[in-house]
Amino acid sequence: MSDDHQSPPGKSDPLDELLSRAKWPEPTPSQMARLEAAWDHCRPAARPESRPEPLPEPSRRLRFSAFSGIAAGVVAATVLAGLVIGNALLRQPDVANDVPVLVKETLERRLPVVEPPVIEPSVIEPSVPVLDDRISRPPTWLELALLRVAEQRASRLRQWRETDPLERALTRLVGDPHVDISELVPPPDDVDRFVERIIAELPRSRGQRRMALARLLTTIEPPDSLPALLSLWSDPATRELVEPTVVRLADLETLTSLLRSRLTFADRVRLLAAIVSRPEIEAHKLLVAAAMEPQTRPAALAVARKTSPPTELLFAALADENANVRVAAALLLGVHRDPQVTDGLIEIARKTPARSEPWIALMQRDDAAARRIIEEARRHPQIMVSVNSAEATRQMMMHPVRVGVPL
């Protein structure tokens, strides 16, 4: 049909010929199966059948035939059963053949492990078909049309890459990592859409593109991007890049669970140091909590040694009602770089010599005043017990026994 044809009457419209070539995907068997199942689920039930008509009364002849047939069948079945049972009773068991033969198959070797092919999602450039110039005839109408289709697609892709804000930003970042990233971020009205695109692209991105997406996300720091940032944090390739943003946006509970995840010592120290740099006091309490657990204690001590946390917090923890908190605080005070910490510990030890925690801390200190007070305490029989107990506790905390590890 040509409702607006521009060709003369009697001649077909080229548009109709072109439109007749359009092809859409055919329904797949799985698609049809799903739809049929959906129809089975929702279709109306058929109405109940009307009362069935009674069966016709069988004639006398038919009744007799039926009866005799049934009787014959019963007799035959009885005879057959008798033969089978009698045969079974008379037959001698063949002992030799009764023994089951076990067939054992063992695999000579393991099947090779086949790694699935790594699919690199990327924007695939459509190949532009090239006319073979060995063909001696000019291209047909169809061949020219096909070439134009491929060129149109390639040109649309190029245009999209040049105009789409995210693609432009990624192209520039991948090409020049030192580019001023703030220039690549769109104006506030378009930022939400930009961030949505970044988050949608992240799962299928790899390599430099993924790094570029991570950089953009950490520059914009949208408040609801934490799940995406956490997934980037769990990837060792992008962890260090996004960690400062994660530490800024996540709550302490989330950060505690990150600390407990499988990390290298260096990663854990870096994360914990970033956490305790947060202004709230609870961040430093997290340092004490980390010192309480064997998994995170070495990192906590390293951070305390490096960052010198507030001593008033640690001295307050030294008086906590929870013994584990007191011991953790003592260990942290023991590695604190402030020399005045020794004076504070000596004062507490003199006032309450029976307490082990100040002695634990003093034993960790590496200065002459601490060594002197410990020597003095060892010469006192009453205080010596506390000092020895403190030493045992300190050794246990610094070198915890790990189950399953040979001594």
Next chain:
Amino acid sequence: MSHEPIDARDLDRLVREHLPAAVRFATRLTGHTQAAEDIVQEALLRVARKYETFRGESSFRTWLFQIIVNVFRDQPHRPPEGALEPGVSDAVPDTTASALMAEELSRAIADQVSQLPPRQREVMVLTTYEELSITAVATLLETTEQNVHALLHVARRRLREELSELLLEKP
């Protein structure tokens, strides 16, 4: 022509018979197999709910397509209209170069049709691909024949412009 409400058993038979055609129609309307499946699924629900209103004034196919068009119009968030995803077929593919290029052309044209504005797309698909008459399309879309002619004219003009580079005179 029967004006009695359809029986549930007959309905079941008719739905199964027309289901592949319904999916094809929805695919042409949406340009997307997943969206087409969603639309047909919703249409089946509506068929089950109001089959008793079908009294045979039109063919069952027309009635079913009318429901599909209504579902298509009711979609609040249409999938992004872009290139069709490649079709999956059970047929053994012909991988010769010319066949692949022809396939590419066919998809490109289908792409253009499925990207027409919705009303133009409905009229284009129903007349050109479902081969319904103008009168039947007007009834299905609950509009006038003049309106169908006008939409078809505008749709064809638009396609002629979009496909102009492909419309070359044959040598």
